[in-house]
Amino acid sequence: MGTKLKLSGADMLMHALHDEGVELIFGYPGGAALHIYDAIFRQDKIEHILVRHEQGATHAADGYARSTGKPGVVLVTSGPGATNAITGIATAFMDSIPMVVISGQVASHLIGTDAFQETDMIGISRPVVKHSYCVFDANEIPKIVKEAFHVATSGRPGPVVIDIPKDMTAPDNLFEYEYPKKANIRSYNPPVEPDENQIERAVTELLNAKRPVIYAGGGAIASNAEEELFRLNEILDAPVTNTLMGLGIYPATHHRFLGMLGMHGTYQANMAMHNADLIIAIGARFDDRITNNPSKFSPGAKVIHLDVDHSSVSKIIEANIAVFGQVKNSLSAMIKLLETKLDQYNKDTLQPWHDQIQNWKSSHGLNYELYKNESDENPILPQAVVQHVYNITEGKAYVTSDVGQHQMFAAQYYHFDEPRKWINSGSMGTMGFGLPAAMGVKFAFPNEEVLCITGEGSIQMCIQELSTCLQYNLPIKIININNEALGMVKQWQDMNYGGRHSQSTYQNSLPDFVKLAESYGHVGIKVEKNSELKSALEKAFSMKDRLVFVDVYVDPAEHVYPMLIANNSLEDMWLSKDKKT
Amino acid sequence: MIKRKLTLIMENKPGALVRVVGLFHQRGYNIESLHVDPVDDFTPYKFIEEQLETKFKENEISRLTIQTLVSDSLMRQILRQLNKLIDVIAVSNEETTYLKGVLLDENLL
Ligand SMILES: Cc1ncc(C[n+]2csc(CCOP(=O)(O)OP(=O)(O)O)c2C)c(N)n1
Ligand SMILES: [Mg+2]
Numbered sequence: 198m199g200t201k202l203k204l205s206g207a208d209m210l211m212h213a214l215h216d217e218g219v220e221l222i223f224g225y226p227g228g229a230a231l232h233i234y235d236a237i238f239r240q241d242k243i244e245h246i247l248v249r250h251e252q253g254a255t256h257a258a259d260g261y262a263r264s265t266g267k268p269g270v271v272l273v274t275s276g277p278g279a280t281n282a283i284t285g286i287a288t289a290f291m292d293s294i295p296m297v298v299i300s301g302q303v304a305s306h307l308i309g310t311d312a313f314q315e316t317d318m319i320g321i322s323r324p325v326v327k328h329s330y331c332v333f334d335a336n337e338i339p340k341i342v343k344e345a346f347h348v349a350t351s352g353r354p355g356p357v358v359i360d361i362p363k364d365m366t367a368p369d370n371l372f373e374y375e376y377p378k379k380a381n382i383r384s385y386n387p388p389v390e391p392d393e394n395q396i397e398r399a400v401t402e403l404l405n406a407k408r409p410v411i412y413a414g415g416g417a418i419a420s421n422a423e424e425e426l427f428r429l430n431e432i433l434d435a436p437v438t439n440t441l442m443g444l445g446i447y448p449a450t451h452h453r454f455l456g457m458l459g460m461h462g463t464y465q466a467n468m469a470m471h472n473a474d475l476i477i478a479i480g481a482r483f484d485d486r487i488t489n490n491p492s493k494f495s496p497g498a499k500v501i502h503l504d505v506d507h508s509s510v511s512k513i514i515e516a517n518i519a520v521f522g523q524v525k526n527s528l529s530a531m532i533k534l535l536e537t538k539l540d541q542y543n544k545d546t547l548q549p550w551h552d553q554i555q556n557w558k559s560s561h562g563l564n565y566e567l568y569k570n571e572s573d574e575n576p577i578l579p580q581a582v583v584q585h586v587y588n589i590t591e592g593k594a595y596v597t598s599d600v601g602q603h604q605m606f607a608a609q610y611y612h613f614d615e616p617r618k619w620i621n622s623g624s625m626g627t628m629g630f631g632l633p634a635a636m637g638v639k640f641a642f643p644n645e646e647v648l649c650i651t652g653e654g655s656i657q658m659c660i661q662e663l664s665t666c667l668q669y670n671l672p673i674k675i676i677n678i679n680n681e682a683l684g685m686v687k688q689w690q691d692m693n694y695g696g697r698h699s700q701s702t703y704q705n706s707l708p709d710f711v712k713l714a715e716s717y718g719h720v721g722i723k724v725e726k727n728s729e730l731k732s733a734l735e736k737a738f739s740m741k742d743r744l745v746f747v748d749v750y751v752d753p754a755e756h757v758y759p760m761l762i763a764n765n766s767l768e769d770m771w772l773s774k775d776k777k778t
Numbered sequence: 779m780i781k782r783k784l785t786l787i788m789e790n791k792p793g794a795l796v797r798v799v800g801l802f803h804q805r806g807y808n809i810e811s812l813h814v815d816p817v818d819d820f821t822p823y824k825f826i827e828e829q830l831e832t833k834f835k836e837n838e839i840s841r842l843t844i845q846t847l848v849s850d851s852l853m854r855q856i857l858r859q860l861n862k863l864i865d866v867i868a869v870s871n872e873e874t875t876y877l878k879g880v881l882l883d884e885n886l887l
C-alpha cells in the first residue's frame with residue numbers, strides 16, 4: 198500500500214478536474230481562491246484562461262459547453278468574484294447548460310462573521326443552480342467534484358456550484374487522493390429509457406396524424422438527438438419548426454423546415470403550429486415566447502411531449518402523451534417501432550398540409566435577398582447584414598449573439614444546418630453574452646470560423662473581454678449591428694408606448710468602435726453605406742488571424758417582424774409596421 | 779384552492795430544507811405550515827431502501843411535512859418540482875408518491 202498520492206485540497210481539486218477530463222478553466226483570481234491558483238501554477242495539464250470580468254468567465258465557459266456539449270468550468274474568488282458570476286450562472290441555468298462553477302469562500306471559521314469578501318454564495322446562487330455543494334471536509338473534494346460533474350451533465354443539464362472555504366485548500370494539510378470512478382447519488386436518477394406503452398401510444402398518433410408538426414427545442418440539442426430526429430422525419434416527412442434554442446437540430450435548408458416559431462417566428466411556423474392536429478414536442482417546454490396565450494394555443498392539436506424533465510411536461514400545455522427519458526432514446530424507440538409499421542403509413546396523406554404550408558410561406562414568408570436592391574440612398578438593413586454574413590461564411594460558422602433585434606435577425610436569417618453552432622442566451626436574454634461566449638467557442642474550435650452578431654448596446658456589457666481576446670489571440674469576428682439604440686426596447690416603445698423612446702437612445706455618446714477595437718490591439722472597420730457592406734465583410738473574414746470588429750450602421754427605424762400580438766394565439770401576428778394577420 | 783398536505787423524505791444535508799422552502803417561494807406556492815423531524819425508525823421506508831438499493835443510516839434522512847393551499851393542477855407541478863430537487867428522496871400528497879421519478883399510485887409516506 199502507501200501508493201496513494203498525498204495532496205493538499207487545492208492539488209486534489211486540480212487532480213480531480215483533470216481526472217474528470219477538464220481541459221480549460223475560465224476564471225479570475227482573488228484572496229479566497231489563492232491556494233487554488235497556486236495549485237494551477239504548479240501543474241500543466243489544465244489551461245486556465247484569465248478573463249477580465251467574472252461574468253465573462255461564466256459566458257465563456259457557457260459558450261464552450263454549448264458548442265462542445267462538454268461542461269464548462271469556472272473558477273472565481275469569494276464575495277464580488279462570486280456575485281459577478283451570478284448572471285452567467287443564471288444564463289446557463291435558464292438554458293440548461295452544463296457548467297461547474299468553483300467559488301472560493303472565506304475560511305470556515307470566518308463563515309457567518311461578515312468577514313472580508315464573505316457572501317453566502319450557496320444562498321445567492323441557490324435559485325439559479327441545478328445543485329450546489331459547500332466543502333466542509335477537504336477529504337470530500339474528489340467525491341464532490343465527481344458528483345458535481347455528474348449532476349451538471351446528466352438528465353436536464355445545468356450549472357452546479359462548489360463553494361470551497363479557503364482552509365479546505367490550505368497547502369500544508371495533505372490527504373490521500375483517489376478519484377471515484379462513479380458518482381453514486383441515491384436520491385438522483387434522471388430517466389433515460391422511455392416507457393414502452395407511451396412509445397406505442399405516441400406511434401399510433403404519428404401514424405394517424407393529418408397535420409403534424411415537429412417542434413424541437415434546446416433539449417433535443419442537449420440530448421444530441423439530431424440523427425434520430427432526422428431519421429424520424431425521413432419516415433414521417435412532417436414539417437419541422439425549432440425554438441430559438443433548438444435552431445440547428447434540424448437542417449434549416451431542408452425543404453420541410455418551417456423556420457423558428459414563436460414571438461419572432463416565421464409566419465408559416467406559427468400558422469402551422471396553430472393549425473396542427475398533432476404536435477410532437479421534443480425537448481421543448483412551451484415557453485411563453487412560444488405559446489403566446491396558452492388558452493388560445495393550437496386549439497385542435499394533440500400533444501406528444503418528449504422530455505427528460507418531468508416538471509417541464511404539462512406545465513403550460515397539457516400533454517396527451519408524455520414520454521419521459523433522454524429524448525435521443527425516446528426518438529430511437531419511436532423510430533424502431535415505426536419501422537415495423539411502415540405499411541400503415543403513407544406520406545402522401547400529408548400533401549394537402551404541405552400545400553397549405555407552402556401557401557403561407559409564399560404569402561408572408563421572410564424576405565430573402567433583401568440586400569439585392571439596396572442603393573446608397575437607403576440605409577443598410579440589419580437583415581441584409583446577416584444575409585451577407587451567412588453567404589460569406591457559407592452558413593458554416595459558429596454564431597454567437599447578444600440580445601435584442603440583432604439577435605432575432607441573426608436567428609431568422611442565418612440558417613443553421615447543424616446543432617451547437619447557434620449560441621445565444623435564449624431564456625435569460627442576457628445582454629453581454631455574445632463576446633465571451635464566442636471566446637469559449639473559439640477555444641474549443643480554434644480552426645473554425647467563430648463570429649458574434651451583436652448590437653452596440655449589448656457589446657458594451659462585456660466589452661472588456663476584447664483584452665482577453667488579445668492575450669490568447671482569438672481571431673473572432675464581431676459584427677456590430679449598430680442602430681444607435683437599444684433597438685428592441687425602442688421597438689416595444691414604438692408599438693406599445695406611442696413612440697416615446699424613454700431611455701433607449703444614447704444622445705451621441707457612443708464610442709468610436711473602430712478606435713476602441715484598435716486600442717485593444719484588434720482591427721476595426723466602420724461601414725455606413727450599402728455599397729461598402731459586402732466588401733467590408735469580405736475583408737474582415739479574410740483576416741484569418743485577427744480579431745476584426747465590424748461596426749455597421751444600420752437603419753435605426755427597422756423593426757423585427759413577424760411579431761406575435763400579446764395575449765392572442767399564434768395566428769395573431771404583426772407582419773410589418775402597418776399590417777396584421 | 780384547497781388545503782393539501784405534502785410529505786417529503788429527504789437527505790439530512792445542510793441546505794436541503796432551504797432548497798425546499800426556496801422552491802415554494804420562487805414558484806409562488808404558499809406554505810401554511812411546515813414541520814421537520816429526523817427519521818430514526820426506517821421500517822415504514824423499507825420500500826424506498828429497496829427501490830433505491832440503499833440502506834439508511836442514523837441521522838441520514840429527515841421527514842418534512844408541509845401544508846399548502848393549492849389548486850389541483852398546481853399540485854402535480856409542485857410534486858414534480860420537489861421530486862427534482864437532488865436532496866429530496868421521495869415526496870407524496872394524499873394520493874400519490876413520487877420516488878425519484880417513479881410515480882406510485884398511493885400515499886406511501
Ligand atoms: C442585461 C440586460 N439588461 C437589459 C435587457 C433588456 N433589453 C433587451 S434587448 C435590449 C436592447 C439591446 O440593445 P442592442 O444590444 O443595441 O440590440 P438591438 O436591439 O439594438 O439590436 C435591452 C435593453 C437585457 N436583455 N439584458
Ligand atoms: Mg442597438
